[in-house]
Amino acid sequence: MACLRHCGTLLPPTARVAFGGHRPRVAGGGAMIGRGRLLLSAGAAGSGAFVGAGVGVWRLALYQGSTADGRVRPLTTPAPPVREFYGNPTHSPFTLGILGDSSAQGTGVHDYDETVGGWLARALAAGALAAGDGGDDGGGEGRHVRVVSAASDGARAEHLAAQVARVTPAAPDLAVISIGVNDIRNRTSPAAAARHLADAVVDLRRSGAEVIVGTTPDLSVISAVRSPLREVLWLLGLLLERAQTPAVSAAGGIPVTLRTAVSRHFAADPTLFAPDGLHASPRGNALIGAHLLAAYRSTLRG
Numbered sequence: 001m002a003c004l005r006h007c008g009t010l011l012p013p014t015a016r017v018a019f020g021g022h023r024p025r026v027a028g029g030g031a032m033i034g035r036g037r038l039l040l041s042a043g044a045a046g047s048g049a050f051v052g053a054g055v056g057v058w059r060l061a062l063y064q065g066s067t068a069d070g071r072v073r074p075l076t077t078p079a080p081p082v083r084e085f086y087g088n089p090t091h092s093p094f095t096l097g098i099l100g101d102s103s104a105q106g107t108g109v110h111d112y113d114e115t116v117g118g119w120l121a122r123a124l125a126a127g128a129l130a131a132g133d134g135g136d137d138g139g140g141e142g143r144h145v146r147v148v149s150a151a152s153d154g155a156r157a158e159h160l161a162a163q164v165a166r167v168t169p170a171a172p173d174l175a176v177i178s179i180g181v182n183d184i185r186n187r188t189s190p191a192a193a194a195r196h197l198a199d200a201v202v203d204l205r206r207s208g209a210e211v212i213v214g215t216t217p218d219l220s221v222i223s224a225v226r227s228p229l230r231e232v233l234w235l236l237g238l239l240l241e242r243a244q245t246p247a248v249s250a251a252g253g254i255p256v257t258l259r260t261a262v263s264r265h266f267a268a269d270p271t272l273f274a275p276d277g278l279h280a281s282p283r284g285n286a287l288i289g290a291h292l293l294a295a296y297r298s299t300l301r302g
Helices: 056-076 116-124 157-170 181-185 190-206 227-250 263-268 282-301
Strands: 041-042 049-051 085-087 093-100 144-149 175-178 210-214 254-256
Touching: 085 116, 093 116, 093 157, 116 144, 116 175, 116 282, 144 157, 157 190, 175 190, 175 282, 181 227, 190 210, 190 227, 210 227, 210 282, 227 254, 254 282
Parallel strands: 093 144, 093 175, 175 210, 210 254
Antiparallel strands: 041 049, 085 144
């Protein structure tokens, strides 16, 4: 599970990022911080990092991360076992590779059909792609889909190389990657995380797979998160997504920017979250899956 506990210590010592605009008030101490204007900086070595108004706000964000983590963990449902085959077994299988972290593994739901991978497999097996898109043969019988998943709870971009090695022997036709939250948690620099992600995309493309990547979502929409941690997560997610998207494109993959494509829906509809308020519910996974499938269809038509 993507833990929130360490998010108050994520900023590299040299980071200094500023955005202009509205500055909402933070409860306690009167410090001001917000998405519109978030100043994150550190002085000389040993001077300590501060956010917006100072060290007090940064410490509050760290405390909030620990508190939010305590709320989430007891409510989290472990990922279900992978269902390997879907659809018509008389056809040769279309192989779907699933890589990434708990969001790809399916943490938060009880049945694999309710995960992103399961949703995509069911849609593909049901003939979601027209014959002209590389779908079934037009006979109306759907297709046979095999799911090969290497996704694991807590995975970071640096773990993708091992996941690729597990998936590529199955010669996936389509590989879907969802990664990033744990890179934020573990203080991976956006550049390093994007580099590991790009390497995975290159290796998957060389194996013959089309690659769709769901980039880092907007973690500030998680209900357990409060300001100033909310603003910190918003910024860190933005910085990582801005590194991921061009890296994926340059490596030959198709990035799907979840923070703009689906995060606003999660913010507006709590039923898209699982009971832990962090991972996606079956409806949330269906929404994410639909955006990923649309991106795949666009590559086939292009």
